[in-house]
Amino acid sequence: MxxxxxxxxxxxxxxxxxxxxxxxxxxxxxxxxxxxxxxxxxxxxxxxxxxxxxxxxxxxxxxxxxxxxxxxxxxxxxxxxxxxxxxxxxxxxxxxxxxxxxxxxxxxxxxxxxxxxxxxxxxxxxxxxxxxxxxxxxxxxxxxxxxxxxxxxxxxxxxxxxxxxxxxxxxxxxxxxxxxxxGRPFFARVEKSPLTEEQARAVISHDNRVRVIAAAGSGKTSVMVARAAYAIRRGFVRPERVLMLAFNADAAKELQERVDSRLGALGLPHAGLKASTFHSFGLALIGEATGRKPRIAPWVEGGRDVEKVQEIVDRLRDQDLDFRFKWDLFRLLYGKVSAAADGGEPDSYDPTAKRAGFGTYRGETVRSEDERLVADWLFLHGVDYRYDEPYPRNVADHAHGRYRASFHYPAAGVWHEHWSVRADGSPVEDVRGYGDVMAWKRKVHADHGTALVETAWHSIMDHSGFEALARDLERHGVALDWNPDRPLPGAEPLEHERLARLMRTFMSHVKSGAVTRESLRDRVAANPAFDTARTRLFVDLYWRIHDAWQSELEATRTVDFDDMLLQAAALVEHDPRLARWDLVMVDEFQDTSRARARLTKALLRDRGTHLLAVGDDWQAINRFAGADLSVMTDFAAYFGPALTRRLQTTFRTTQTTADVAGRFVSRNPAQITKSVRSARGAGGAPVTVVRVARHDAVPAAVEAHLARLSASSRPAAAGRTTVDVLGRYGFDQKLVPARRFDGLDVRFRTVHRSKGLEADHIVLPNVTSGTYGFPSTIPDDPVLTLAMADGDAYRHAEERRLLYVALTRARQTVTLVTVTGRESPFVLELLEDPDVEVVDADGVPAGEVRVCPGCGEGTLVRRDGRYGEFYGCSTFPRCHETARV
CATH class of the missing domain: 2.30.29.30 (Pleckstrin-homology domain (PH domain)/Phosphotyrosine-binding domain (PTB))
Known part of the structure; x- marks a missing residue:
């Protein structure tokens, strides 16, 4: 009141x-x-x-x-x-x-x-x-x-x-x-096998954005099929408003067949429910929106995209001398620079000088990567040089020993000192008195009237110093004759095909991320580590290739997959009426590119749309093809507040294999935590490592293992036992015996192509160290980080996930074959696992493997030396650890 x-x-x-x-x-x-x-x-x-x-x-x-x-x-x-x-x-x-x-x-x-x-x-x-x-x-x-x-x-x-x-x-x-x-009766009938509770929970969780993290063999396809059936049965959506997107045509076909079959068996309507690849869906969407369905370039659709880049490069090299010079310069010199900040690891050893270092094109071993760049530049210019040449006069004194110069040019009588200093004059390595040594050497040449040219680490590593070196040498009468086709008796260069593949990978990320010339230029300028002559040269070459690629697309009135996905996304963003689906489900979400993510997001209306994204970050192995794992790991940042469900029961592997594989991949703390349980319960055969003495003994070891499997396989009446031999590379197929084995169906696949498949037994025939080992030590070129998503900083992160994929293809046993002294660092990790056993080629338990205490990545192997036998690290010359016999 x-x-x-x-x-x-x-x-x-x-x-x-x-x-x-x-x-x-x-x-x-x-x-x-x-x-x-x-x-x-x-x-x-x-x-x-x-x-x-x-x-x-x-x-x-x-x-x-x-x-x-x-x-x-x-x-x-x-x-x-x-x-x-x-x-x-x-x-x-x-x-x-x-x-x-x-x-x-x-x-x-x-x-x-x-x-x-x-x-x-x-x-x-x-x-x-x-x-x-x-x-x-x-x-x-x-x-x-x-x-x-x-x-x-x-x-x-x-x-x-x-x-x-x-x-x-x-x-x-x-x-x-x-x-x-x-809903128990429905969940028992929706698939041929009743859904588990965790599968049913994922199906029922009909939120706007649901991320399902599905362990290998956990029945993610069943969840997608059941989610469609559940939503239709409850009246949440109509069949024609359900869209299922898969990574490849085989997966899309399986989804369509499964959903048609299971919904038909339940008497549920399913006409109009669509399962498609992103590519087929994008093409159809563009056709609907514009009245003209685009055509994918035949070289892209046929998987010949790297070959097309090579064709473009060959044409540009023939037509443009400037492009030819820059391409060869990058391939032969710039492309060899290590991605490692510390200058890379030694790859050569000089037994005479007892020096580990870096192999040059001429075949010698130099101390550092920057010295290798100088040596290779000189070799490709036809310069006769001597490395680590003694000075002809005795200039030693109480403070200095015998003087040896970095390089000497005998024909011109010119000496060359390459200083290991940064742009500010400080030494790259913490060497006491390095400045005094530089001053003494300069004084030696001044006192004796000998010609001296100089280079420095900072200008050679970013390649800005070669122009000045060329001027200095020519001023002293040293002739330079650049010949990129000069026979190379020593180290191998970056192959044309590999550089073309690098360009194509860079292109996929540039297109997928809608990176423009201006934004790429800004990225280079914003990061001093990238603002180098090397990066600028690569980017210049890339845009020349990019423009030629786009011209070919225009001339043939075709598109590539990345442009098509971005065009489809832009059309939906401009006209939201094209997004007419209420339930969108995406398979293999860990392999989603930013272009696919953009299209997926465009399909989600402000309210009323439901996204189910199914994947496994432990199986993310396609970064090279444009996949961006952060789309899954940072799901909410891309799509909005989200619910996460986990499928952690595997119907494929034994518990032993699941444990070994899980512990192995989880060493990387960036992986999403999962606790995988086998539907079969505890137990299972241990993971086996077969260790042979030499690499040429690997085929025989594989053959002996297959023979043992054949002898113990089930009777033919019960069906043939399947064995997949999985190689890290296609050329590993040569390690598989050609003969047939009774009761076995033996197939070879690369690990990448095995994804989504399974077999009774898995054999990995070449799990060794080295450039073409497993893990592969071919580094991603650092320029890729300009265009692609940030990678996982954990060492060998994607290779680790690749081995996890291989291990989890097995229903019964997993066998890895390695070579003594060349064991993969992954093998050394697995040997620490109590569920892993080591045998010899005959299947007999082998002796203890001694991991190098110095580097932890090699093993101690027996060697002969000047003073008799000793144990040395298998990674020598990278590691010099030794032990007494």
């Missing part, structure tokens, strides 16, 4: 709960909400007065004649109105939204229909945080809320204090519990 106070001097102040009305001096004023703070009470001795604070338009006023009791009541009323004024907007919004939110939870639980995040978020949108609301109040105001607010306002404030998403989660847990119970 309104309350009025009257002053003895004739003024009145009325409070109606939300405002104050003051009548004084013949006029009436209203003070709403926060304006009420202008009303106050002053005291001068025993006298009290009502005060009105000044504004820009009116002076302050003092109205006497206020009693002490009225003063207290007015002070309380002002505090109540001001506090309510501060909270009014938030409390009105909370009071409005609360019944909708509570009705959503109650209705959905009653109907057993999942509460999607976006449905709850639409109701909760704009609600302020409880803490932010309280921050508007003074401590005194916060302490008096119980008396200052009405019961309705206190209820609204309490609603703001609730964890709404936790309430949604609890309600969904109850829906899930009820659905698992009432």
């Amino acid at each position: 309104p309350q009025t106070w009257t002053g003895r001097t004739g003024w009145t102040l009325t409070c109606d709960g939300t405002r104050l009305t003051l009548a004084a001096d013949g006029r009436t004023e209203t003070f709403d909400g926060l304006e009420a703070a202008r009303i106050g009470v002053s005291r001068l001795g025993p006298r009290r007065a009502l005060t009105v604070a000044a504004t820009d338009d009116a002076p302050a006023r003092r109205l006497p004649g206020l009693t002490g009791r009225d003063a207290s009541e007015i002070t309380e009323a002002v505090a109540r109105i001001v506090t309510r004024g501060k909270l009014r907007g938030a409390l009105l919004l909370a009071a409005e939204r609360r019944p909708y939110f509570e009705r959503l939870l109650a209705t959905r639980v009653r109907k057993q229909r999942w509460i999607a995040h976006d449905d709850a978020a639409a109701i909760l949108a704009g609600l302020p945080r409880h803490a932010d609301v309280l921050a508007l109040l003074t401590p005194a105001e916060r302490g008096g809320l119980e008396t200052l607010l009405s019961p309705e306002e206190r209820t609204a404030l309490a609603f703001l204090a609730q964890d709404h998403l936790a309430q949604v989660s609890r309600a969904n847990d109850e829906i899930l519990r009820r659905e698992l119970a009432t």
Whole structure:
């Protein structure tokens, strides 16, 4: 009820709960909400007065004649109105939204229909945080809320204090519990084998964005098929509004066949439900939107894209001498620079000088990678040089030994010192007195009148110093004759095909990420490590190839896959009506590129669309083909708030194999944690490592193993036993015996092509160290990081996942073959696992393998030396660890 106070001097102040009305001096004023703070009470001795604070338009006023009791009541009323004024907007919004939110939870639980995040978020949108609301109040105001607010306002404030998403989660847990119970007959029949509880949980979780992390062999296809059937059966979607996207044509065909078969068996409608590859879907979408379905370039569709790059390069080299020179320069010199920040690991050894180092094109061993660049540059220019040449005069003194120069050019009598210093003059390595040594050597040449040219580490590693070196040598009469086709007796260069493949990989990432010339230039300029002559040369070559590629597409009126996906995404972004699917499911999500991710996101309307993305970050092995693992690992950052479900029961491998593979891949802390359980229960044969003495003994060891499997295989009536021999490279096929084995169906595949497949037994025939070992030590060129997603910094991260894929193809046993002294570092890790055994070529348990204590990546092997036998690290010359016999 309104309350009025009257002053003895004739003024009145009325409070109606939300405002104050003051009548004084013949006029009436209203003070709403926060304006009420202008009303106050002053005291001068025993006298009290009502005060009105000044504004820009009116002076302050003092109205006497206020009693002490009225003063207290007015002070309380002002505090109540001001506090309510501060909270009014938030409390009105909370009071409005609360019944909708509570009705959503109650209705959905009653109907057993999942509460999607976006449905709850639409109701909760704009609600302020409880803490932010309280921050508007003074401590005194916060302490008096119980008396200052009405019961309705206190209820609204309490609603703001609730964890709404936790309430949604609890309600969904109850829906899930009820659905698992009432839907048990459906989940038992939807696939040929009943769904597990974790599979059923993934199916029921009909949220807007669900990420399903599925272990190898955990039945992810069953979840996708069951999700389609469940959503149609419950009336959530119509069949023609379900879209299933797969990574390749085989997977799309299997999805379509499975969904048609299973929904048909259940009597559910499925006409119009579409399973497609991203590529087929994108082409159809463009055709629908533009009236003209594009055609994929035949060299792209046929998998001859690297060959096309080589054709373009050959044509450009024939037509343009500048391109030819730059291509050969990068291939022969720039392309050999290690991706490692420390300059790479030694790959050669000079027994005469007893020096580990880097092999040159001429066949010698130099100390450092930058010296190799100088030596190779000289060789390709036809320069006769001597490396580490002794100075002809005896200049040794008490502080300096015999002087040997980096390079010497005997025909011109010119000496060349290559200094290991940075641009600021500091030594690359922490060598005490290095500056004094440089000064002494310069003085030697000055004192004896010998010609000296100089280069430095920093200008050679970024290749900016070669032009100055050329000028200096020519000034001293050294002829330079560049010949990229000169026979190379020593080290191998970067092959044309490999550089073409690098260009094609770079192109895939540039296109997928919609990287422009300007943005690429900005990336180079923003990172000093990339702002080098090497990077600028690569980028220049790339755009020449890119432009020629695009010209060929235009001339043939075709597109490539990346351009097509981006065009499809842009069309949907421009016209959201093209996105007419309510349920979108994506398979093999760990292999999704940024172009695929953009198209997927475009298909998701602001509200009402449901995305189910199924994949396994442990099986992400296609970064080279444009895949961006962060699309899956940072799923919410790409697509919005998401729910994660896990499939951790494998129906393929034994528990032993699952444990070994899981422990191995989980050494990388960046992998998403999973605990994989075998549906068969505990046990299973150990993972076996067969260790042979020499590489040429590998085929015989594989043959002997297959013979043992043949002898122990099941009778023919029970079906043939399948054996997949998985090579890291296609040329590993030569290690597979040609003859047939009774009862066995033996097939060779590369590990990459084995993904999604399985066999009774898996054999990996060449798990050794080296450039073409497993892991492959062919590094990604550092320029790729300019265009592609950030890679995993863990050593051999993708190769580790590749071996995990190989291990988890097996239903029964896994056997790895390695060579003594050339064991893969992966083998050395596996040997630490209690569920891994080591045998010889005959299957007999082998002796202990001694891991090198120095590097941890090699083994100690017996060798003959000057003083007899000793143990040395198998990775020599990279590691010099030795031990006594």
